[in-house]
Amino acid sequence: MVATGGARTATEIAGDVRSGRVQPAAVAQQALDAIASRDGAIGAFVEVRPDEVLREADAVAVRADLQSLPLAGVPVAIKDNVSVTGYPMRNGSVATSPDAATSDHPVVARLRAAGAVVVGLTSVPELCLWGATDAAGRITRNPWNLDLTPGGSSGGAGAAVASGMVPIAHGNDGMGSVRIPAANCGLVGIKPGRGVVPSQLGRNSWFGMSENGPLTTTVADAALMLSVMADDPSLAYVDRPESVRIGVAAGSPSPVVRVDEHFRRATLDTARLLDGDGHRTTTAELPYPASPLGQIARWTAGGADDATGLDRSALQKRTRRHIAVGRRLERFVKPSQIASLERHMRTYFTDVDVVLTPALATPPIRAIDWSTRGWLANMAANIRYAPFAAPWNLLGWPAISVPAGIHPESGTPLAVQLAGPPGSERLLLALAAQIELARPWPRTAPVR
Incomplete structure (x- = not known):
């Protein structure tokens, strides 16, 4: 049994196109029709390419x-912070x-x-x-609950x-920007380890923290898309893993953040599910950085750095404050911070192969005009609901978000995060596939 609901997966579409059962133009038209009927209420796209596609x-x-194309005829959406020939890259600004x-x-x-x-x-x-997606006059909404955000910064995706669609x-993903929307929206989202996929994001990929990655409805699609982005066909094949040592760290990474009971x-x-599937789980809280600096x-x-050369007066007030703080804090960007965290994590991973955490601390925050709110309000909202992602960006190690049920109050998906040392992408995908097989999830939100 596999994840349920929704339209055909990318894996299915590509197989149908390669076999001649369906024409790529028909698939593209179905995507265009879905966007036309649904995106008015959601606001996922800033540009649609009907003629070109x-x-x-x-x-x-x-x-x-x-016959050899792994994504033959598969419609894909591209986040508006990488270049696409013929279109401006506005980066939300x-x-x-x-x-x-x-x-x-x-990519x-x-x-x-x-x-x-x-x-x-x-x-x-x-x-x-930011961890919510909105701009002046435009708020992107979560298909599961239109009052809440799909997350950010890959919220439209x-x-x-x-x-x-x-x-x-x-x-x-620079601070969770693939995994946070995946968790909010009930998707599989993987941030690969450093160097697996070309990054080339902004001026310096946030000092090496940012990586490109896929958002998909199934683990098979995530593996397939990642294999293409990494130019590594072996990543597309997810084998059942042998007994894996899994550390379970359900506690908060910060004394100022409380983890919602349903996410915990x-x-x-999920730990019990994996334990019952032959893996060895043990409670093992992570050595999170003592300081988030x-x-x-x-x-x-x-x-x-990404704002260099831009007209400051055209930027949102919260962004101007953010970059002003960044100018003052740049001297605190030190390799020793990564070295210290990596030393502690290497010790942690001598006893476990993978760690399991909540993906979020709370359900998604509200879908409102955060772009008009102050910097402190944005910072507090982001940090309180999504504190689990950033350490893996600082380290440059892979991590994946996997659906884990529905929150009984918000009606949005619950999710867990699996993370591991460099080179563990295939293992993370394999464990996610076991979760998917044992506990299938709705692949898309109910059509409203």
């Missing part, structure tokens, strides 16, 4: 290498250049080479700094997939 789909159909990009980002080029067709560009918060979407219970329930300095200073 149909032409690209037709071009896929006559490719000589059609009116302060960025309106000029069209003249080349594709390497976009790899997706297209694999047969995927780019349907459109998805919404992000300004400069991808998460909402596009969770609403069934596209089967897969590109995102990237989902983590413990290393993470916050890179978050703010990375944003400040």
Whole structure:
């Protein structure tokens, strides 16, 4: 049994296109129709490419290498902070250049080479700094509960997939920006380890914290899309793992953050599921950084670097404050912070192979005009609901968000996070696939 509900998966679409059972243009048109009927209420896309995507789909159909294309004819959404030829990369801001990009980002080029067709560009918060997705006059909403956010900064990507408008979407993750929308929207979202997928995000990928990754409805699709983005076909094959030592860290990473009981219970329930599937679980709280300074300095200073050359007066007030803080904190971006955390984590992982945590501390925050709120209000909201992701960005180690039920109060998905040392992407995907097999989830939100 596999995850239930929703339209066809990317794996299924590609198989149908390769076999000739369906034409890529028909698949693209279905995605365009879904966007036309659903996105008005959700706001996932900032740009849709109806004419271009149909032409690209037709071009896929006559490719000589059609039979070998892993994503043959699969519609994909691209986050609006990487370049797509012919379109401006606005990065959620009116302060960025309106000029069209003249080349594709390497990840976009790899997706297209694999047969995927780019349907459109998805919404992000300004400069991808925040854990909710909104801008002046535009709020992106969670398909499971329109009053709540799908998360950020890959919020448009998460909402596009969770609403069934596209089967897969590109995102990237500097402080949880793939895993947070995945958790909010009931998707699989993996942040690969450093160097697995080309990053090339902004000026310095937030000092090496940011990575590109997929958002999908199934583990098989996540593995397939990651294999294309990484140019590593072996990642697409998820084998059943032997007995794995799993540390269970359900507690809060910060004394100022309380973990919602339902997220904590989902983590413990998932541990029992994995234990019953032959793995060895043990309670083992993580050695989180004693100070968040290393993470916050890179978050703010990375944003400040990305704002270089932009008209400050055109930026949102919260962004101006964020980059001003970043200018002051840049001197606190030190390699020793990573070295210290890695030393403690290496010791932790001598006794376990993988760690299991909640993906979020609370359900999604409200879908409101956060872009008009103050910097402190945004910081507090982001940190309190999504504190589990950032250490893995600082380390540059892989982590994945996996659905784990439905929150009884918000009606949005629950989720857990699996993380491991460098090179553990396939193991994380394999464990996620076991969870999916034992506890299938609705692949998309109910159509409203």
